[in-house]
Structures are given as structure tokens and as C-alpha cells.
Amino acid sequence: MKKQWQMVLAALLLATGSLYAGKGKIRVAADQEGAYIYVDGKKKAMTGEGFTSILLEEGEYTIKVVKPKDKYMGYIAQKRVFVGEDTSTKMSLKLQLDAIVVEKIWDKTFGGKKYDVANSIAQSQDGGFVVAGYTSSKGAGKSDIWIVNIDKDGNKIWDKTFGGKSIDEANTIIQSQDGGFVVVGFTLSKGAGKSDIWIVKIDKDGNKIWDKTFGGEKWDKANAIIQSQDGGFVVAGYTESKGVGKRDAWIVKIDKDGNKIWDKTFGGKSIDEAISIIQSQDGGFVVAGYTGSKGAWIVKIDKDGNKVWDKTLGGEKWDKANAITQSQDGGFVVAGYTESKGAGGKDIWIVKIDKDGNKIWDKTFGGKDYDKANTIIQSQDGGFIVVGFTLSKGAGSYDAWIVKIDKDGNKIWDKTFGGKKWDEANTIIHAQDGGFVVAGYTESKGAGEKDAWLIKIKDTK
Secondary structure, three states, rough: HHHHHOOOOEEEOOOOOOOOHHHHEEEEEEEOOOOOOEEOOOEEEEEOOOOEEEEEEOOOOEEEOOOOOOEEEEEEEEEEEEEEOOOEEEEEEEOOOOOOEEEEEEEEEOOOOEEEEEEEEEEOOOOEEEEEEOOOOOOOOOOEEEEEEEEOOOOEEEEEEOOOEEEEEEEEEEOOOOEEEEEEEEOOOOOOOOOEEEEEOOOOOOOEEEEEOOOOOOEEEEEEEEEOOOOOOOEEEOOOOOOOOEEEEEEEEEEEEEEEEEEEOOOOOOOOEEEEEEEEOOOOEEEEEEOOOOEEEEEEOOOOOEEEEEEOOOOOOOOOEEEEEOOOOOOOEEEEEOOOOOOOOEEEEEEOOOOOOOOOEEEEOOOEEEEEEEEEEEEEOOOEEEEEEEOOOOOOOOOOEEEOOOOOOOOEEEEEEEEOOOEEEEEEEOOOOOOOOEEEEOOOOOOOOOOEEEEEEEEEE
């Protein structure tokens, strides 16, 4: 009998964890080639030398292995089973194969008694992170730009506020080539108009090196900043002080010291805004946002800010692009939300376009309520990770929602974080030591009405 066990085996490889992928592999091994493997009565494969793998959706199946002639057959699946001189065997089993486990490594809240939010996060050269957003719990005014430096385990090293007597907020932070950081957002405390773009350059310890405002008499705001290949920076946002419409998308190019090189407006008679910007492989830039007259809007510009092409995406209702990333094949993937399609009032919307802006595929994720994507990044396996919030699932009102998709837009896993109140993920980055760090806010925990919230996660098989 022992010899027979050694001769013939089939194995279901199990993984543990709280979150599983939609597909798994059953690995079957037989004592000789040519055994037929049936799943729910349908022939799926024939055994060869060693293990034979079958890819199945997670679920309940009847697995039947039929040997030619009268050879012995057996397998292990959750429990050891041996079948003697029978030509087949079957068992009903639930696949938990090649399971992807999403593990929370740590989560931290930062804030005081009032409203405190993390809008952006960057990895620092020492392995820690620098977070940017705003605080109304401390500082000089109603809200101040707030920068928090934490170590790799989420423990605060230092924090700094920048602002005046009014409202000042940071929307994006990046690490610059010199090891410091550049923060961009808007200020009502200084500048030429009602609100101005505000860029603050700090060193690795949070000390201000320089700051610049850009704007006119009306409302002007920056949503994103990147460092360009020439060492300068490019800012994306909107302006109501110049352009042709009520609000125009506004791109500003500055040198490494914050001096303006050029600026360009894009838009029509309605409301238009640039929310995200990346530098493309050809040295130009691609901007994602929305146009009030058309929907989600992608604009490709050259290195000097001249428009190469622009595309609108969407339907008859309100559709918006909040983030863009370049894919490994040279195209782009856009994330935001749509009201024109999907299951609910608003759904997370992911659109893949080629290098010329032509749509390749699009996917929606969501339920009956309101679901939105704020950021998308490409993962090391060629897929993408999207963060935002969901009102359709989770524990509370809004929950932070993370969705992992493959290169073709198919969902691999999704995970919600939150409590009974409003919780939202604004951004996500890769961590040097593996995994991801998510930044946003929580009303369900922490010290005040709204706290900055950071979560470190890792997905493993």
C-alpha cells in the first residue's frame, strides 16, 4: 500500500489568508501519462510527466481523474484519499489555490482635534516616507500645508507646517533629485489673487529652501507636480485668471529654482482642469483631467508645452480622469470615475489608451452607490493598482478601496479599509522594501474630526 501511495498522487495546493484571487490552479500528478482529468464532467486535460496544472475560477467542483486501463489512481485534496483498483475518483472541493493574501503591515493616524488630511506621499532616500496634505489642528491659519516625515514603520520623525492666516493646502509632494522635496498646492494667504498656485521647496529635514506663487486676480490652483528630465519641474492645475473659459487647465514649467520657463492654458468656454501629469517616454508630457463640455480629458504636449493631441473619454453624463500612468508598452492607463456606464451612480473607471490616445479597453468597478478612483500606479508585475473610495461596500460610509488589476484590466483582488464613518485613500506608492503605502484620511479613528491616515500593505501568494 505504501508503494502505491508513492506511485500515484494528485495535489491541491492551498494558501492561507483573508483575500483570494478569482482563479486558482489544481495540480494533478498521476503514476503514468495519459490519465484524463475531468472537471464537472468536462475533459480539461491529460496528465503528463510530473504535475499537470488546470486553471479554474474559485468555486466548488467535482474533479474526476480517469486512468487508462486498470491502473491505480489516487490524490490528496484537503484530506488524503486513496482509490484502489478503480479507474476513477472524484471529490467536491473549494479552490483556494494560488491565493493572493493582502496583509496589512501597519496603519497610522496623524492629526489633532480638527481636520487633517494626507493627499500625497513620497518615499525618501533613507527608506522612510514624506507625506503632504493639510492640517487645521495646528499652524498659522485656517488650514496650513502640512508635511510629515515618517520612518519605514510609520513612526513620525518630524512634521512642518507652511501657511498664513487663511487656507493653504498641499496636493502633491515629490522627492527632487537633490534629496529634498517639492510640494505643490494652493494658497489663499499670499500671492496675487483669491488663490494662487504655491510651490514650496524643502530640504530632507523639512526646512524651506524657496517658495513661489503663480496666479492672477482670480482662483488658481495646482493639483500635481513632476520633476522633468532636465531637472526642472512641471505643474498641472487650473487657472481662472487667464485663458479662454471660466476655468482652463494650466501647465507651468519652472526651473530647479522655481523660476517660470513657460506656461500654457488649455480649454474652452466651460470649466476645464488638469489633475494629473506624467512625462512620457518621448520627453513630452501627458495630462489627465476633465473638460466641462466633454468629459474625461487627456492632453498630450511636447517638451515646450505645445499640444500634440487631445482626447475626450466618456458618455452623456459626468466622467472624470483623476490620474494617469504610462504602461510598459508605451501607452497610458487613466483612472477616475464614470456616471455614463457601470453598476451605480458613479463607478471607478479605468481606461487603457495607446500612445496616440486611442482607447484599447476600459473597465468599471463598483456597486449601486458612489465609487471613485483617485490614483493609479503600475505594479512590478505589469498590472496596475488603483486607490480611491467606495460607498457600495465595506464597513461604513465611505471606505478606502484598493483594486489590483492585470495588464488587461481584469481584477486580481480588491480590499477595503475603514470603519463606520468616512474614510478615503487619496494616493498609493511602491515601498522600497516591498508592498505599498496608501495615504488618505479617516473619520473612523484617530484624534480628531478627520485624521491623516497611512496604511502599509503587502500582497503575496
